[in-house]
Amino acid sequence: MSSTVLVELPANLYRLAASPAVVQVTVEGAVTQRTILDALERRYPMLRGTMRDHATGQRRAFIRFFACEQDLSHLAPDDPLPEAVARGTEPFLVIGAIAGG
Amino acid sequence: MSQVRLLVGTRKGAFILTSDGTRKQWSVSGPHFAGWEIYHLKGSPADPNRIYASQSSGWFGQVMQRSDDGGQTWNPVGNQFAYDGVPGTHQWYDGTPHPWEFKRVWHLEPSLTCSDTVYAGAEDAALFRSTDGGANWQELSGLRQHGTGPAWQPGAGGMCLHSILIDPQNPERIFIAISAAGAFRTDDGGKSWKPINRGLHSKYIPDPTAEVGHCVHHIAMHPARPGTLFMQKHWDVMRSDDAGDSWSRISSNLPTDFGFAIDVHAHEPETVYVVPIKSDSEHFPIDGQLKVYRSRSGGHEWEPLTRGLPQSNCYVNVLRDAMAVDTLESCGVYFGTTGGQVYASPDAGETWQAVVHDLPAVLSVEVQTLP
Numbered sequence: 001m002s003s004t005v006l007v008e009l010p011a012n013l014y015r016l017a018a019s020p021a022v023v024q025v026t027v028e029g030a031v032t033q034r035t036i037l038d039a040l041e042r043r044y045p046m047l048r049g050t051m052r053d054h055a056t057g058q059r060r061a062f063i064r065f066f067a068c069e070q071d072l073s074h075l076a077p078d079d080p081l082p083e084a085v086a087r088g089t090e091p092f093l094v095i096g097a098i099a100g101g
Numbered sequence: 102m103s104q105v106r107l108l109v110g111t112r113k114g115a116f117i118l119t120s121d122g123t124r125k126q127w128s129v130s131g132p133h134f135a136g137w138e139i140y141h142l143k144g145s146p147a148d149p150n151r152i153y154a155s156q157s158s159g160w161f162g163q164v165m166q167r168s169d170d171g172g173q174t175w176n177p178v179g180n181q182f183a184y185d186g187v188p189g190t191h192q193w194y195d196g197t198p199h200p201w202e203f204k205r206v207w208h209l210e211p212s213l214t215c216s217d218t219v220y221a222g223a224e225d226a227a228l229f230r231s232t233d234g235g236a237n238w239q240e241l242s243g244l245r246q247h248g249t250g251p252a253w254q255p256g257a258g259g260m261c262l263h264s265i266l267i268d269p270q271n272p273e274r275i276f277i278a279i280s281a282a283g284a285f286r287t288d289d290g291g292k293s294w295k296p297i298n299r300g301l302h303s304k305y306i307p308d309p310t311a312e313v314g315h316c317v318h319h320i321a322m323h324p325a326r327p328g329t330l331f332m333q334k335h336w337d338v339m340r341s342d343d344a345g346d347s348w349s350r351i352s353s354n355l356p357t358d359f360g361f362a363i364d365v366h367a368h369e370p371e372t373v374y375v376v377p378i379k380s381d382s383e384h385f386p387i388d389g390q391l392k393v394y395r396s397r398s399g400g401h402e403w404e405p406l407t408r409g410l411p412q413s414n415c416y417v418n419v420l421r422d423a424m425a426v427d428t429l430e431s432c433g434v435y436f437g438t439t440g441g442q443v444y445a446s447p448d449a450g451e452t453w454q455a456v457v458h459d460l461p462a463v464l465s466v467e468v469q470t471l472p
Contacts, residue, residue, distance in 0.1 A: 012136050012161055016177065046177035050161040054181045055203065062160040096160040 003027045005036055006091040013051075013094065017044040022091060031086035033065060034077040051094060066093040104471040105427050106171065107445075108152065109437055110139035113461035115154060117172045120456075124433055124447040127456045133175065134166065141422055141465040143209045144171075148216035149469050153235060155206040155221070163205050165221075167235050178235035182206070182223055185242035191225065192254040201225045201245070208422060208465075210265035213272065222262035226253060226279040228291065241291035244277065249296060249313045256280035256316045256335075263421055264320045268327040276330065276345060281316035284332065286345050297345030301334065318361045319421040323370035331373050331400070333363040333421070338375055340400050351400025356387055362424035366449060367432040371399035374426075374434060374450060376419040384439075385416035393436070395450050409453030410444065417442070422465035429470055437463025 008022045017023075025039040041048045048054070051063050057077075059065070064073045068082045068090050075081075084090035107118040107127075114132025133139075134156045142154035154166040154175070163182065166175045188201035204224040212218035221229040221238060227245050229238040244250075253260060261280055268274035273290040276297070283298040296312050306314040316335035323329065332339040332348065338358050339348040352358035357377045366372035373396045379387045386392060391410040394403040417440035427433035434450050437443045441460035444453045 010160075012158065015135075016161075016164060046164070049163065049180045053162070055183060060160065060162055 001029065003031050003086050004088045005031060005039070005085060006088055007036060007040055008091040008093045010094060010096045012096065013047060016050070017047055019044060024088075027086075030078075031081050032078050033059075033072070033075060033081070036081070036092055062097040064095040064097050066095055067091065103429055105429070105433060106144075106149075106469040106471060107425075107435060107443065107456070108142045108144065108172070108465075108467040108469070109443055109460065109463060110141050110154070110422075110465035111437075111441070111461040111463050112138055115139040115142055115156075116457070116460060118443065118456055120445075122429055124429075124445055125454075127445075129457060130172070132461075133172070134164075137161075137164070138205075139464065140205060141208050141467070142166075143211055143467045144469045145211040145216040145219070146213050147211070149471055151211070151216040151234075153209045153211060153219050155209055157205040163203070165206070165235050179231070179237050182221070182227075182229055182238050183240070184227060184245070185240040186246075189246075190251055191260060192252060194255060196254075198251070201227070203227075204259060207261045207263045208265055210267060213267055213269055220265050220267075220275070222265050222277065224259045224261035225255075226260045226262040226282060228262055228265070228277055230291065241287075243287070243292050244285060244294045247285075247294045249282070252313060253279065253282040254314065264317070266320060266322045266327075266330075268322075269324045270327055274327070274344070276320060276322070278317040278320050278332075280318065281335070282313045283315040284317050284320060284330075284345055297341070298348070299346065300341070300348030300350075301339065302337070302350075303335065305335070319363050321363045321365050321373070323365040326370040329370065329399075331363050331365060333360050333375055335359065335381060338363065338400060351396070353396075353400065353402055355394055355403050360419075361421040362419045362436060364424045364426055364434070366434075367426045367428045368430075369397070369432075372397045372449070373400060374424065375403075376424070376436065378418060384418040389414045389416055391415040391417065391438075393434070393446075393450055393453075406446075406450040406453070408451065409446075409455075415440075420464055422467075423463050425466050425468040427468045427470045433468065435466050435468055437466045439463065 103122040109116040114135045116131035145151040152168040156164040190198035193199035208222040210220040217234040264278035266276040330341045392405040417438035424436040434446045439462040
């Protein structure tokens with residue numbers, strides 16, 4: 001089963017990817033942080049390493065993932081995300097945390 | 102008529118400044134990669150249209166960019182910097198072991214002969230090389246694993262490999278420098294390395310003459326005389342005439358020998374430039390007067406160069422990679438400041454002009470002399 005998910009990127013990343021601020025990605029199987037980011041990086045390879053550390057695969061410290069007015073950053077990478085994200089009615093937000101200038 | 106292209110890396114993007122050979126009127130392009138820290142960008146000597154840039158961010162990590170048209174357009178290339186084998190540990194600020202972790206690329210050094218080959222100096226200190234135009238990076242791990250690596254310790258700016266010099270007469274010989282480990286040399290293209298810090302004296306480490314632990318800020322070389330190196334250390338300006346095997350102090354009449362940047366005149370191997378900075382805690386010029394010092398005697402005697410530079414209320418810094426020289430007949434000298442100015446001298450330092458006043462803090466300045 002595949003899902004079409006909306007991902008909203010911060011300005012630094014959509015400029016790097018030369019993409020719109022909100023992109024659609026197709027996710028196969030369960031919709032999780034890992035499957036969304038894998039799909040996003042397949043479509044925009046230049047984003048590899050910018051949200052997850054190359055070496056550890058962990059979310060970078062100043063990156064946050066929000067959706068449906070919830071902070072999902074601390075979910076495990078394979079935990080299911082809200083149904084509205086999987087349905088494509090709510091975007092999965094990639095946020096650069098407020099951490100200085 | 103010749104052209105000059107300045108490649109300026111700043112805290113919030115890259116800028117490209119161009120002028121004809123008179124170096125009076127400048128056009129400015131940028132910011133490229135707006136909002137990102139551009140620690141360094143440098144053109145290939147083998148193909149001046151090929152420029153590599155290190156783009157990084159505390160949020161989004163490391164990105165590498167490449168231009169094949171002199172900086173008009175850019176494309177991201179490979180950004181995976183994996184330490185070879187089990188990375189091990191170095192010393193942390195408090196002296197405890199700390200795992201090696203990649204943070205960013207401080208310095209890029211394109212090969213002198215092949216535009217697809219480029220070296221990258223990283224924090225945590227390591228040397229990487231790409232031979233495919235930046236698509237893939239491999240660590241030259243003999244440096245980190247030669248024996249003293251576990252004793253290396255970061256300086257205040259991080260444990261960065263910030264200087265890379267390739268011997269134009271012997272491409273197997275490369276010099277690098279790390280804060281705060283010191284200078285190192287390979288004679289076999291990067292397979293094996295040795296510390297070259299004999300003669301350095303650093304009172305901020307337990308053994309001031311230790312083999313490693315010195316906070317070398319920058320090293321410079323004249324291409325016609327690659328056995329002679331000049332060094333700006335945390336304190337002390339030094340020179341070596343035996344490819345780094347030994348060093349002697351050349352601070353002589355400098356008002357302070359703390360500083361970051363050092364460079365050599367393009368046509369006069371004994372003419373050296375530094376920007377003295379007051380002290381390790383006061384990172385600005387003495388008395389608010391910005392002065393470049395030039396020695397025409399290889400460091401025996403220094404003279405201040407001030408015409409066109411602010412001589413009151415100037416409290417900027419000039420960082421280690423923020424000085425460069427062009428190769429026009431009348432050697433141009435350039436430097437950028439943490440206040441966002443880039444100064445140019447078309448006459449080897451006699452007179453200076455602010456090319457731009459208000460960029461973000463300047464991290465690096467490189468220059469390309471174009472036909």
